Amino acid sequence: xxxxVVNIIIAWFEKKAFGxxxxxxxxxxxxxxxxxxxxxxxxxxxxxxxxILYFVLAFLLENKKFFFPQKAVRKxxxxx
Numbered sequence: 001x002x003x004x005v006v007n008i009i010i011a012w013f014e015k016k017a018f019g020x021x022x023x024x025x026x027x028x029x030x031x032x033x034x035x036x037x038x039x040x041x042x043x044x045x046x047x048x049x050x051x052i053l054y055f056v057l058a059f060l061l062e063n064k065k066f067f068f069p070q071k072a073v074r075k076x077x078x079x080x
Contacts, residue, residue: 018058 021039025032042050060067 018054019061020054020057023061024057 021032021035024030024035028035039050039054
C-alpha cells in the first residue's frame, strides 16, 4: 500500500510538476533524474539558491508563449 502511494506521488511529479528538469534534460541530453539530483545536491551545498533558478525556469516555461513567440513557418515558398 505504501509503495503504491509513493509510486503515485512520483508519477505526479514526473508528469505535472513544472517540467523544468525534463526540459533541461532534453536540451542537455541528460536524464531528468540526474538533473533533479544535481538540483538537490546544489541546494544543500549552496543553501537553496538553485531553487530560485528552478522557479525562474518554471515561470519561463509556463509562460513561454509570451516571452518567446513562435515564428510562423512556411511550408512552401508560395505560402504567405
